[in-house]
Amino acid sequence: MQNENYILPAEWHRQACVQLTWPHENTDWFPYLDDITETFVQIAKAVAHYEPLVIAAKHPDAVRAELEESLSAEEMENVRIYECDNNDTWARDHAFITLIPTVEGNDIHIEGAAVSAAPTEQTVRDYGKNAVVSCRLLDFRFNGWGEKFAADKDNLINRTLYARGVFGGERVDCDDFVLEGGSIESDGRGTVLTTSVCLMAPNRNQPMTQAEVEQVLKERLCARKIVWFDHGQLIGDDTDGHIDTIVRLCPDNTLLYVGCDDESDPQYADLHALEQQLKVATDADGNPYRLLRLPMPDALYDGGDRLPATYANFLIINGAVIVPTYAQEENDARALALVAEAFPGYDIIGIDSRTIVRQHGSIHCLTMQYPAECQLAK
Secondary structure, three states: OOOOOEEOOOOOOOEEEEEEEOOOOOOOOHHHHHHHHHHHHHHHHHHHOOOOEEEEEOOHHHHHHHHHOOOOHHHHOOEEEEEOOOOOOOHHHHOOEEEEEOOOOOOOEEOOEEOOOOOOHHHHHHHOOOOOOOOEEEEEEOOHHHHOOOOOOHHHHHHHHHHOOOEOOEEEEEEEEEOOHHHOEEOOOOEEEEEHHHHOOOOOOOOOOHHHHHHHHHHHHOOOEEEEEOOOOOOOOOOOOOHHHOEEEEOOOEEEEEOOOOOOOOOHHHHHHHHHHHHHOEOOOOOEOEEEEEOOOOOOEEOOEEOOOOOOOOEEEOOEEEEEEOOOHHHHHHHHHHHHHHOOOOEEEEEEOOOHHHHOOOHHHHEEEEEOOOOEOO
16 A cells, blocks of 8 residues: 555654543443543543644543533534443544655646545545545544453544544554554655564564564555654553653654663663664664653552653644643653653643553554544544
8 A cells, every 4th residue: 555645744743633541430431420520531632732632432422512612612612522322431442543644646636626636546436436525534443452441432433533534534444453552653755663662562463574564564555664662661551552651753853762760770771772763763764863862750550550751742722732740840841841842832831641551551542643634524
């Protein structure tokens, strides 16, 4: 499916919307449903202030009522809620991964709109030879991070939203390959970052070799280079080491990454090894990265188990960055300042994520952005 006319955009590319999948009584959030609902409302308000928000929810009317108590009328106008049942709420990993066209198309116009890239054979069969394709919505298989958790309902959300006409573009069935949005980072210029500890973990795409997985990534994501990191999995991380918990791409070839100064921390050696890999990493054009080192939050525990708290799991939206915080004044302030340095001109918004991390994730894990080329239903 590789096509040089498409690219996986960077997260700071202009967005059409952000997706959330809302918690309910049958998800793992049930023991603290009120607390996590309040956190979701805060995220929803932050997003809807800047751009449209799409919510997949088992109980749409209840979610709307909850939001109307906290969001302004203008913010509510940006919110669209669709009924979808769900196993869990990690939209980053079950939502579409979207490619956008990179060049002008073949001078085909329909209803005044120019085709940005040639339609595929499937699109021609379904919609005719003059179909407009503004983006490709890649629907990979999500299997609960290597079959650790049920994901049957989550895997239906994309098809449900697409059938409702929520997202414009061409849905591409990639069910033959397991890939989660949190396991990849793109610079929008052909470089994709990932981790071997995640993509080569059990129950994902065995018996494929790393070289075979890399070839699939290049073909499906239209990438020129895959940069693999072999270290940095946080204690308590159910995902087997998603890149978005430890290393994040930012404008101007900048990487924000998690560091650790405490040699007594069990994660110290692995994060130090990650840092050494980052220092020699280059993008698809051979350029090195500017490195900004995020602090490690003081350890958080739930029932004696360490939680994978991280400042790297932030969400970039139109004009703002939403950053997880953990009620740690010095660490939080340092992290927010570093994110501001990486994103000059953006508003920096901190949201307390201590409830989110009890389910071993954070803000980026809960959300998925869609690029502006993915025309949103009116």
